[in-house]
Amino acid sequence: xxxxxxxxxxxxxxxxxxxxxxxxxxxxxxxxxxxxxxxxxxxxxxxxxxxxxxxxxxxxxxxxxxxxxxxxxxxxxxxxxxxxxxxxxxxxxxxxxxxxxxxxxxxxxxxxxxxxxxxxxxxxxxxxxxxxxxxxxxxxxxxxxxxxxxxxxxxxxxxxxxxxxxxxxxxxxxxxxxxxxxxxxxxxxxxxxx
Amino acid sequence: xxxxxxxxxxxxxxxxxxxxxxxxxxxxxxxxxxxxxxxxxxxxxxxxxxxxxxxxxxxxxxxxxxxxxxxxxxxxxxxxxxxxxxxxxxxxxxxxxxxxx
Numbered sequence: 001x002x003x004x005x006x007x008x009x010x011x012x013x014x015x016x017x018x019x020x021x022x023x024x025x026x027x028x029x030x031x032x033x034x035x036x037x038x039x040x041x042x043x044x045x046x047x048x049x050x051x052x053x054x055x056x057x058x059x060x061x062x063x064x065x066x067x068x069x070x071x072x073x074x075x076x077x078x079x080x081x082x083x084x085x086x087x088x089x090x091x092x093x094x095x096x097x098x099x100x101x102x103x104x105x106x107x108x109x110x111x112x113x114x115x116x117x118x119x120x121x122x123x124x125x126x127x128x129x130x131x132x133x134x135x136x137x138x139x140x141x142x143x144x145x146x147x148x149x150x151x152x153x154x155x156x157x158x159x160x161x162x163x164x165x166x167x168x169x170x171x172x173x174x175x176x177x178x179x180x181x182x183x184x185x186x187x188x189x190x191x192x193x194x
Numbered sequence: 195x196x197x198x199x200x201x202x203x204x205x206x207x208x209x210x211x212x213x214x215x216x217x218x219x220x221x222x223x224x225x226x227x228x229x230x231x232x233x234x235x236x237x238x239x240x241x242x243x244x245x246x247x248x249x250x251x252x253x254x255x256x257x258x259x260x261x262x263x264x265x266x267x268x269x270x271x272x273x274x275x276x277x278x279x280x281x282x283x284x285x286x287x288x289x290x291x292x293x294x295x
Contacts, residue, residue, distance in 0.1 A: 007197040011205045018209055018232055022216035027224050034228050037209070041235055048202070048246040053238075053254050060261050065231065065268045072272045073224060076279050094218035098211050105207025112200040126249050132258070135251045143255075147262045154266030161273030 003047050010040040010047075027073045031066060038062045050127035202243035209236035222285040223275045227268075234264050 017036035024030050038061040045054035125131055136144055209232060216229035238257045245253025275285070282289050 003196050018212040030228055045242055048242050050242045050254055053257050068268055078285050090218055094215045098215040101211040109200050109204045126251050131251050135255055140255055147259055150266050154269045158269040158273040162276050
């Protein structure tokens with residue numbers, strides 16, 4: 001009973017926070033709402049007896065990713081999102097897509113409701129850190145290694161993307177850019193010749 | 195009495211829909227990025243729900259993988275956003291149109 005109450009409370013909170021994230025134009029409000037979604041999802045993971053995932057959800061999402069996002073928002077001093085004045089047809093596209101996805105969701109809901117009732121297994125050791133750790137380092141060792149390489153690539157990529165070019169390098173880039181912009185005629189001829 | 199599997203799936207579907215619609219409606223790059231994070235989280239919820247109802251630890255393991263990929267995506271994506279802001283002094287994705295001509 002308590003699980004049910006927790007589920008409905010935090011499911012409602014998650015949906016409300018998600019809607020508020022899409023609704024607000026100020027990026028900081030959006031970010032705070034998204035943190036609300038993450039925290040309520042973490043509580044839902046606890047109701048599913050996945051304590052390790054719940055802790056990791058708070059640590060990685062609310063602790064690391066959102067800190068990075070809020071940091072970038074404040075660093076860039078972003079103003080509010082401008083209202084959508086052109087590309088108005090995107091409202092129709094987005095609404096239609098959302099409707100299709102919702103219908104699909106309720107079809108899944110219907111199908112699962114009709115399926116024979118899955119008896120819930122009372123074995124709560126499935127979600128604990130020991131079982132996840134032993135699966136991670138025996139059966140799923142290769143994916144873990146691949147994720148390690150992916151994270152290394154992300155670190156290197158992030159550093160290279162954000163790095164400021166030194167002055168001579170910057171001049172080289174700017175000069176090559178200017179050269180290509182000053183010779184549009186030649187490039188046109190080239191295209192015709194092709 | 196526990197909430198049924200279908201309830202978790204419905205919640206996950208609703209969150210995914212909100213995220214997908216948000217990606218289309220948002221104009222600034224950070225907003226789109228956060229909507230993508232929301233969609234990833236909705237998928238994680240289905241993984242954990244199935245893992246619970248079928249007593250299989252694999253689902254939770256893959257949630258962990260998805261989180262790692264999301265962290266990598268955050269690092270690279272925010273790097274791209276910062277370098278875009280340096281060049282254009284704007285966050286509007288409509289301004290990223292230099293390849294158009």
